[in-house]
Amino acid sequence: MIEDMKSKILRLKKEKKAVILAHNYQIDEVQEIADYIGDSLALSKIAMNVKEDTIVFCGVKFMAETAKILAPDKKVLLPVAEAGCPMADMVTAENLRKTKKEYPEAVVVCYVNSSADVKAESDICCTSANALEVIKSIDSDKILFVPDRNLASYIKSQVKDKQIDMWQGFCIVHNRVSEDNLSYIKENYPVAPILVHPECRPEIIEHADFVGSTSEIIKKVKELKDKKIIIGTEEGILYTLKKQNPDKEFILLSNKLACVNMKKTTLQDVSNALENDINRIEIDETIREKAYNSLIRMISL
Template identity: 50%
Template sequence: MAVDWDERTRALREEVLRLRETTGAVIVAHNYQRDEVQEVADLVGDSLALARFCAASPKTLVVFCGVHFMAESAKVMSPDTTVLLPEIDAGCPMADMVDEDGLRAWKAGHPGVAVVAYINSSAAVKAESDIICTSSNALAVVRSLGAKEILFLPDCNLGAYVAQQIPDVKVHLWPGFCITHNRVSLADLEAAKHAHPDALLLAHPETRPEIWRQADFVGSTKQIIDYAAASPAKKFLIGTEMGVLWKLRKDSPDKTFYLLAPGMVCPNMKKITLRSVRDALLETKYRIEVPEAVADGARRALERMLAVRA
């Protein structure tokens, strides 16, 4: 789909692409990034795709357009690579809802129970966990453990989805959530269905259970994009952050996509702009560092996840 960028955006875009060339950097962007940032990326994807890409990339300089825990995971997987986060305060409120001390205390109350951490967590929390999952592979990861009981954190909505899909596993939930997805209410859903009665609902499992239970399809951003492209349907209600609309419309220009609720915008993801990507490349900032002991523990849990075939 052709996009009409204004002159300033086009000039910045050219500058970023030139700097990408001269620095030998690779730019990766999450599906929730601004359209113009996704446009300059070598890879746009969900957390799992970006984690796999960074683990396999031979590049020594990565500009990570996402939030802090994502850049941290890239650094953990590629310790010799310089990983830059263009806006150092682009964090994830959900990841901040649990820290390593809280997790240690939770584990102490459930001795011997495996810990599954959503990738939306700090490296220090990952290091205290047995295995990591993303919204793409959460079911496969939990099944791979063969456990009767797990501790799942920090997203209680994704954890509830896992519990519903794998009822023979007892899932203990940490009370964390994504502020962007969790705010969607039943009233929002009813209004959207009323306005677009013939649209299919594709929902991210970070939405509340009362939302994803009514969805025609539940999946990660990539799974939602793939589902919409393959579906014969022409209209979709999209129950995840608005950034995915760029790829949905690019991949399926003949289809119509409506955001499930107007507030589905992650302010942290939107902090990164073409200007901050340009400045990151010019000034080699902001470098993400992870202490070695923490990185070793987090890498073990991430590698265990990457070995699971979804």
């Protein structure tokens, strides 16, 4: 059944001149049929340069929106319309406009995990992979960072010469990792290195051996000689980690590191999107142009 579905998708992809992008947090079967797998930054860059007419984005809505912002001439399909991001919903363009008035001198840095409307109200975007570089590149010493307070807190600990005011949003998955989880892991795997995503809470990051984005964690694992490694990010990353490091064992820092929204997309959904041209991403051109400017300032770094 699965193999038949994969064959159908490959056929449809060729017929529709489509390319499939999948985030590292997608289910294994979806990652297997993707042309490109990566984190937000990598997939954003890929979206700008694909030659195919259609992009099927296996991820959540803000990711598909980002692809459309960067590649407006492409048809962008999101296999599951309801695949959203709770953190992205924690900030709206209207609320951001009001808050900007309270910080008139601040440069607004917007985490890519946000809607097109919010990106349009921001000065520059960032991802977890390049947030530190983006913040350091800004001339102003006053920053308003939206919407992830945990990523902002981590950056703040690394950049002492800037005032960083943070929105109180968070990733519901990474924010679940608790000190109890940490204590259990340290007791049962005392010598295993702990690699965590900066969307985790500060008290978790404080005890990590390495803090990095999805792509940075994947790269770091390759460099480590340890045979047992603790992973503190969404469990979908294990697909790539196991594939690239068959000789290593990976233990999740928490048993709750699964994003329900990322797991909504199935092979059937990908097939339906391709076959029926459903869930097309459309963005108002005025909003798109403003959001594009915020994204391209990031990418140009």
